[in-house]
Amino acid sequence: MNANFSTFARAALYVVAGLGCLGNSPSATSASPMSNALPKSGSTYASAEIRALQADDASNPGMLWVADGQALWNEVAGSQAKSCAQCHVVAATSMKGVATRYPQIDKHATVPTLINLEGRVNFCRIRHQAAPTLAYESPALLALTAYVTHQSRGLVRRLTIDDESRAYLQRGAALYQQRMGQMNLACTHCHDQNAGKTLLAEKISEGHPNGYPIYRLEWQGVGSLHRRFRSCFAGVRAEPFAPGSDEYLALELYLALRAVGLAVETPAVRR
């Protein structure tokens, strides 16, 4: 058990609970973890071999998706025949740090809604490229999000909570605490109370999103955070939500809060 982490989790919850009081405040609130209780990346719990695989770009299989993403970045798409690069030029500078701020409220939408990076890519496709949206878990969307997130590798996750995102955050926190499925377990039972312990053959981590999209040996490929959610829902024999659903976005936002201070590792590698 990790006392430090549960202290942080409590602090995070406290932040969420406290957000209710800020309902009338027009100013944005930056949530940050308590300085003495840093979250631990999932890599900390991975085996030495997996960590070695992740650390070396030449052997990290996730880098193939990043390379695909780079190719797509430069490829024109849609009836406007525009590429990402035509607007954003060099990803290494224009996309640096972008992923550390997602999910966030899409202010361009008529009703402010929470979007993650997948949502942002699709927004650009519709609005700026006049191209069809890319399906969740499609190779193209995985490659583009892996490429964009990779530009933030090593940068620390940050999060701004505003009036629009607060409700999502509270919903995500509630989902995280909710027992569900035939096994009747909540995320917190495994990822706060039992991080570091072993579930059959798997070391349970603190459940952080900082390596996604991630290469998983079991998947023989790269998958999104929402695909990981699906695995955990299946693990407790619960009915999953759809990838990209408000529920998963709310969970993603809450995980982002728990992970404030963690560096982006995309593409991380897991067993």
Add this chain to the structure above:
Amino acid sequence: MKNSNHLRISLSENAERMGAVGVTLLALAGCAAPARPNAPASPPDAITTPGDPSRGRDVVMGRDGNCLLCHAIPETGARFMGDLGPPLAGAGARLSAAQLRMRLIDPQRSNPDTIMPAYARIDGLTRVGKAWRGKPILGAQQIEDVVAYLGTLR
């Protein structure tokens, strides 16, 4: 109940209302469900025979019980065993059959915050996946078999 060679657990309306606890209490009482005078027609009864330790071992090690997710049982010689719960070596010496049964049917009785699933429970659960909806993790006979197996761990 250990002595009854033909235990009949009636999932009567009453037991259903009380959920797993109802079944437990009947089991613990060591008797068949009391036939209430005005009892309505009950759903199909679960009929159990005395637990079979070797069948129980299969349930514990297999996908039905999945106990090794959280517990080590050295006797099984299994390659992978979790450690979210205590090792079960000696469980049969530490706990009576009734206590073991209670632990499986309603573990929240001994620890309200437990992470161990209630194996007979079907009510009060949230978002159970379609494939598992309305079904307990283990049937009444499987639970008897697991209790019998755990009893051999001394």
